[in-house]
Amino acid sequence: MKAAVLKQFGSSLTIETVPDPALATGEVVVDVAAAGVLPYAAEVFRGERQYLLTLPVTPGSGAVGRVRAVGPDATRLRVGDWVLCDPTVRSRDDALTPDITLQGLSARGQGGLRLQEHFGQGSFAEQLLVPTENVFPLGAIEPADAGLWCALPLLLVPYGGLLAAGLQAGRTVLVSGATGNFGSAAVAVALAMGAGLVIAPGRNGKMLAELERRFGSRIRTVPLSGDEDTDRERMRGAAPGPIDIVLDLLPPSAGTTPVRAAVMAVREGGTVVLMGGVGMLGGADLGLPYPWIMRNNVTIRGQWLCPREANTRLIQLTRAGLLDLR
Incomplete structure (x- = not known):
């Protein structure tokens, strides 16, 4: 062959x-x-x-x-x-x-x-x-x-993260890295799973507009300024209520500032799933504050890829018409 x-x-x-x-x-x-x-x-x-x-x-x-x-x-x-x-x-x-x-x-x-x-x-x-x-x-x-x-192997990555987060219908999800390949896939999968609202921060204004065009009123985009405190407040302000889940999918080329801004926008008792590549090529550690994690009962977990049964579930979501591969 x-x-x-x-x-x-x-x-x-x-x-x-x-x-x-x-x-x-x-x-x-x-x-x-x-x-x-x-x-x-x-x-x-x-x-x-x-x-x-x-x-x-x-x-x-x-x-x-x-x-x-x-x-x-x-x-x-x-x-x-x-x-x-x-x-x-x-x-x-x-x-x-x-x-x-x-x-x-x-x-x-x-x-x-x-x-x-x-x-x-x-x-x-x-x-x-x-x-x-x-x-x-x-x-x-x-x-x-x-x-x-062939979109399915791409979509399976954020699907694994959202399954790990226990996403339920109606919840608000923030996708860190939403304008990237895996991040924009996460937006599509979260909405297919029933997320009530997806917060999509990013620096690429053209892609933010494209996400709004494709997914409509269930997505709120947030242009990032690069200042951690400012961006965190913008993310929180984009949601009508508390942010239940943060899924980070930023690549190795990204710094820790936008990750930390997104992670610490999650509500008390919320869940953060880290799936991106920040730090894989060296550089500063994420450095989340211990008291904030403990006093706010925040769950933080890493997730690499997805469980095997996720393949069948994602095919079913697609066959049911909830996930449009186009």
Whole structure:
């Protein structure tokens, strides 16, 4: 089969002929119809993000395609089924703290690198080998819409954060980093899950206007000034009542000031979920005040990616017409 291969960081991808995947028990081979491209892919390919990625590699994180072959332990998947391929591969020998690799993108620690030896090749190829548990039926779709369904791996990231926050219908959510790729996806997912209002702060005025155009009266945008206290009051003032949940998705290039401004806008008893990349490339720590967290009963948790069942739930949200992939 043909695949796009990254041979060394900083080089261009090259289209090459590579061996077809060899199917084994617990695995599925999928004919790739479409694969999304992350907006920071070039940073990964240049080595700037310092991700654990063994070269040479076929990049590509997640795909939509049709089942080509299944192992003997698959009882419901059929050849030809349209499926979503989740790139988050977890080891099977530790239920509490499994090692993780993201196909064609990165790994977590040495255990993740071991997983990468077998499941590391990504979706920029004609065929993709994935664990059976990472394949999720989509039902019938039009072949021309395969690229549209590739929005799901992007949307799954903030969906994992909002599930971790326990979002309930009618709640007010603040998305820190709302004008970015994952942040704007979070706005869409929060509204699909029933958020009563989403507060969307950002510096990009054009994108803030675009969010208002797309999502209407259930979103309130907040232009950021760069002053922490001023921005916090603007965020609070944009909501008609207390802010229940803050979800941070700012990238590694962002500083801590807008994160702290957003986090400390949450109400007493509120929940903060940190999913962004601030600090990953060095720089100052977030530095939240202990007395504020304790006296306001604030829950702060980190969330990396999403639980496996989130794939099925998100497909159901889409099929129900609550989430518009366009």
